[in-house]
Amino acid sequence: MATAFAAVPEAPLRFKLLPRLLVGAQVLYVLGVAGAGYATTALGKAVVLAATPADLTTLKTTDFVRLRYAVATVPQAQWRGPGAPSRRQSVYVLLTAAGAPTAAEVLGVYADEPRAAAGQAVLRGWVTDVFPRTLGLRYGLERYYVPAASILRKSTVARPLRVQVRIAPWGQARIVEVGE
Amino acid sequence: MSRKFLDTESPAWVADGLITEAQRQQLLARYPPDAVPAVGLLPLLGSLLVALSALSVVAANWAALPPVARLSLLISSLVGAYAGGHYFMQRGNRTLGRGLVGLGLVLFGVSIILVSQTYQLVGYDASGLLAWVVAGVALAYAHRSRLLAALTVFIGAAVQTYCTQALGSYSYATAALLAGGLGYLWWRRPDGLLSTVLSAGLLWQAALWVGVSHAKITWFFVPAMLVYAAGDWQPNRAAGRSAQGPPLIAAYLFALGLALFGETDAYADLLRPPVLAYLGALAAVLALSVAGKKQRGRLDTLPDWLLLLPGFYLPGGLPLAIATLVVLYAHAGSVLVRAHRAGSADQLTLGTVLFVGATMVAYFKLTWAFLDKSLFFLLGGVLLLGLSWYLRRRNARVLAAAGTPSASPGAPAEPAE
Secondary structure, eight states, X not given: OHHHHHHHHHHHHHHHHHHHHHHHHHHHHHHHHHHHHHHHHHHSEEEEEXXXXXXXXXXXXXXXXXXXXXXXXXXXXXXXXXXXXXXXXXXXXXXXXXXXXXXXOEEEEESSOOOOOTTOEEEEEEEEEEXXXXXXXXXXXXXXXXXXXXXXXXXXXXXXXXXXXXXXXXSOEEEEEEEO | OOHHHHHHHHHHHHHTTSSOHHHHHHHHHHSOOOOOHHHHHHHHHHHHHHHHHHHHHHHHTGGGSOHHHHHHHHHHHHHHHHHHHHHHHHTTOHHHHHHHHHHHHHHHHHHHHHHHHHTTEEOSSTHHHHHHHHHHHHHHHHTTOHHHHHHHHHHHHHHHHHIXXXXXXXXXXXXXXXXXXXXXXXXXXXXXXXXXXXHHHHHHHHHHHHHHHTOOGGGGHHHHHHHHHHHHHXXXXXXXXXXXXXXXXXXXXXXXXXXXXXXXXXXXHHTOOOHHHHHHHHHHHHHHHHHHHHHHTOGGGGGGGGGGOOGGGSOTTHHHHHHHHHHHHHHHHHHHHHHHHHTOHHHHHHHHHHHHHXXXXXXXXXXXXXXXXXXXXXXXXXXXXXXXXXXXXXXXXXXXXXXXXXXXXXXXXXXXO
């Protein structure tokens, strides 16, 4: 009887407090991810990237389109790294015209993080293809989840787009707006 | 024995005078027919349909929902699943409770992914999803739950696959959390199913590491045999043995592949890591495993290591194929001998299958080039028939000896035939 009584206060504590703390931590984490989104918009460097949608007819079945960025293909001459680039390697792309309304251009693709001067921005990406003269790059921004009110839903004719991206000082990036 | 069987067979028992009609009625009363099982399933199916309907409404309108609405929807379902889980666990319905907590864990990962998607946010390393693995390990500890631990193994596999395939980097933290966190849980609370799941999950982590680091694939067996050695040290023999299943299967398939394709030097060359480093690492793991076997008195399983003999250092071609076949035979023989000693029917079947497998590989490998086609098939058929006759005889004798230990071993009594 005594052991049963002794066991009672301990067991509910373990089953109440720790799991509740864990749930709270998870909720905070999800809120933190959302917060990182807002913080990237507020604090990040603005860059405009030129892109074209790959296929707008897919919007009938899915809620995203694939964007083809102008900066997704760069000449091999712009590679700055100790060795030759390899597929799936993660890279740092130095871009011009941070904050300007014109579309950004690639200054160089680096294996290690370069220092960005004023008016420049560093966007991270991965090498997808190594061709003899060019490099294929991926930025993780290719899938654009199209909001219900977006102009992309108005017509299925693919026109050139201006994709406004914000790059946070800690490296995360997000699409803020897509317009024509 | 099912109720249906009792219903159909019992009248014959009465007719044969085995039981009386009264006894038959007693037996029938003792095993009442199950209440129509579908009725118990109806509320479950109903709530599943309601949940699916809610899910499809949300999915259809997801693009139209403002970010804040999406966020609150995700968080409320996350909290709801956990709250339901805790509620049922406190009421004593642990299975349902843990199931709901597991659902909450899945929803946590889904929330991370969907919130990143909502804000079009790109992460460049695994830190975002690593939290999912951390939460899984922590929940498995908090609830002392094998179900949650097994779920976390799958989450870890998914996160690591994403890291290596999409981000091009290996998340050592994920592998360490699975090996250390869940490994410790397994060590303290051994369990058959969790052993196999965790062991297979760790092998998956090791395989992805080999793929990402462009190492020779034979390096895979160093971490794999570390898992095996952990099984040797596990105080609970059954759990240890279950954990050793996946590494052994991997090693066996590898040896089988070597026997089948080892002839071409190009393939064997793909497998040759630097001799000293590889053999040194493997020998260290072997020493660990042997020490564990000795400590726990399981030296009888030592022949498992036969499969790890590095035959691929031999020159490719016939010598390699034959050496591998000898190893396969020795391994199958060791399993048979162990089964014979322990009198275990399952082990005996396994040993027989391995033995027949090795014979088939040897036969196809070695005789195809030398024999006429008809002679090839004739000889193969005779070989298999002879083998099956011999092994059946042996099996029957062993099982008879195990069933009736008092029977004299020399008596050739086979009444079953």
